[in-house]
Amino acid sequence: MDKIIEVTGLTKAYGNVQAVRGLDFYVERGKLFAFLGPNGAGKSTTIDILCTILAPDGGEVRVDGHRLGKEDAAIRNTIGVVFQDHLLDPLLTVEENIRTRAGLYGMGGHQLQQAVQNAAQIADVTEFLRRPYGKLSGGQKRRADIARALVNTPQVLFLDEPTTGLDPQTRKGVWESIRALQRDTGLTVFLTTHYMEEAAEADYVIVIDHGEIAARGTPTALKAEYASDQLRLAPSDEPALLAALAAQGLSGTCVAGAVVVKLAATMDALAILQHVQDYIKGFEVLNGTMDDAFIGITGREIRE
Amino acid sequence: MKALLIRNLKVYFRDKASVFFSLLGVLIIFMLYLLFLGDVWISNLPGVPGARALMDSWIISGLLAVTSVTTVMGAFGTMVDDRAHKIIKDFDASPVSRSKIVAGYELSSFVVGTVMSLFALVLGELYIVARGGLWLSPAAMLTVVGLILLSALCNTALVSFVISFFKSQNAFSTASSLLGTLVGFLTGIYMPVGMMPDAVQVLIKVFPVSHAALLLRQTIMAVPLTQTFAGAPEAMRQSFESEMGIVFQWGGSPMSAATSLGILIGASLLFYGLSILQFSRKSR
Structure with missing residues (x-):
């Protein structure tokens, strides 16, 4: 090199x-x-x-x-x-x-x-x-x-x-x-x-x-190392969705009507979706950004 | 270094306001002279033939000495600005040594001082002739040019040393307006040397710039002096010369032109050496 x-x-x-x-x-x-x-x-x-x-x-x-x-x-x-x-x-x-x-x-x-x-x-x-x-x-x-x-x-x-x-x-x-x-x-x-x-x-x-x-x-x-991807779920039945997630050992946080689950790997989303598909109207997977990585590394947001 | 010299000269001459302000002190003295100072001095010489021409060449000589100081100081402003605006970082990251950068500022200040003094000399001569005076002889003109070069050299060394103590633009502009005002007194232009108290006279006599003024007066006023004092007793001319700072008295006897020349050269070397010491102390 x-x-x-x-x-x-x-x-x-x-x-x-x-x-x-x-x-x-x-x-x-x-x-x-x-x-x-x-x-x-x-x-x-x-x-x-x-x-x-x-x-x-x-x-x-x-x-x-x-x-x-x-x-x-x-x-x-x-x-x-x-x-x-x-x-x-x-x-x-x-x-x-x-x-x-x-x-x-x-x-x-x-x-x-x-x-x-x-x-x-x-x-x-x-x-x-x-x-x-x-x-x-x-x-x-x-x-x-x-x-x-x-x-x-x-x-x-x-x-x-x-x-x-x-x-x-x-x-x-x-x-x-x-x-x-x-x-x-x-x-x-x-x-x-x-x-x-x-x-x-x-x-x-x-x-x-x-x-x-x-x-x-x-x-x-x-x-990949410092910024986790997120699975955002739009619940049709929120309590049931949270219960189903808990049954998988996952915790979801409610953000503005959506339930957000942190993913260790992007592909994990598939398995989770199968378990909760009855309780959701829709979903999206958000990739981690450099911003997330930066916060993950330094513990704070970059200041301009 | 040539690149820096050209750059510094461009930066100085492109800034019309700063060129004007470095000449402001000179312009003020000249205006005061035109408005009333000249008349006051001439009224002190009642019945003296050619008093006007004599005083005209006296004031122009002094102005040449002051122009050199204030324009050299103005040109050094580029260095202060470069430090304040961090432009110096750009030079530091280029393959030129610190000493060459400093030499670039010094050289450009010397050139500015010389060029502006030569410009003032042309204007001064035009003024003298327009008022009925005589052109300088070619030999006297050459001497004046030589004195302009020497005085620009001495002022460059002096200002380079003084400026090494200033970091901020504010300190520099305060110092330069202070010096611009003081220099009129220290060269005996606002007030002839003979009218100052003894202690101030001593100060004037050790200030290198006043020796440049003195030598310029001796050269530029030679012909008018001879004409004015043609039939007068020698003592009268001598007392006029001491009074107006054309010849300095030191310990009761007149200083020779060679002594003044020596003081200018000595001061150039001394202050140049000191400023090198200052800069090398700082860069470490």
Whole structure:
């Protein structure tokens, strides 16, 4: 397996507050990797360390084979970062912004021109290249941020909550660009997010809480492990239905006229339905969501 | 570093309001001079031939010194803004070292200070000539350009050191308006040096910017001084020169131009060194 990011025993404290407590994980090349966690879980601290902005207290990090703390310049050439805040210059046009940032990678002349055009095309900002960054809408700004992050044709693209603060439609658009980018270019994408539907589309998810890894796996595996499916029954005879369930050793909870039974496995629904079919008018099986999994893992809802 | 230099210059010059505000102190002094200060000073020189031309070149010399300080300070505002808006994170995640980032700010501030001073020099010359004064000779012009470069260098070092103590935008803007006001006094523009109490005079004489003002006065006022004091006793010219901050007296004898030049160069080196110390202490 080709590990593009390898993290071992990563720790970081701010004074007495231990922000990251011994993280161990790796990221496979070419995958969409989601880092999920409540506010203050240590997501941004971890991303800042991986991007060479923040020095860790302990542990070892390798990005594309380069060791953090020893080969930071090589790491910086390998990565592109989209920060949570919009960090381009508001009075300069998108093109000027991308050009000046491209210069930071030692590019010049034709190569720079080519790199700016490529990045602009991939991030879909060609339409507003000549508009001042500060005058753009939230979604356009985010695209410009992504274009800037792509200007050095990075191996890994870090995105720190790229869709936070955007309206739902724009968020969807930006998210689809990120997905398409990762699919089409084979770029490794390392993402932190608040949004479960985004994490659900990742290839691999790590949930961190209190600076530690609380769970890890593919979204399907996490849902299977931490989020139970539900069988919702519409009773024709509620007391009889509850009695029939009790006879099977199951307990049902009444929610808004329906009786809800938690399932250990989706297929269990078949057997239950056979036993109670005389007392119901209808039923539905609801799959566990990433939201349920998140609550199951951290014991609380994610805050936006 | 070239990329950062260009970026910093674009960011500074694109913000018309901040360019205007970094020139505001200079504009206020000039307006005051036009409205009444000039007349007050000239009325103190009754019957002196060419008093108007003399005072015109005096004020323009002082304004050049102040322009350099306030525009360098304004240009350094980009660095403070970048820290406040976390734009610095973007540079930190790029393959440029911290020292190159700092050097980028310093270099762009130096360029801004130089360009704006040269711009002020052109306007000042136009003003002097429009009022019936004479153009500077090519040699004097070259000297002035050299002094502009040196004073931009010294101010860059000085502001770079001062700014290393400020973290917030508020602290910076307070400090820059304070300095913008103080500098008019410290270079003896609002009030000629000779009119200040002794303690303040000492302060002025150790402030590097006032030596830039002094050297500029010596160069720009050379011809008007000769014309005005052509038939007058030498003592009269000397007392005028000390009074107006054209020559500083130190311990009873006049300071040479070489001493002032030395002070400017020495201050540049000293403050540049101190600011490097400050930044390296911080980045650890």
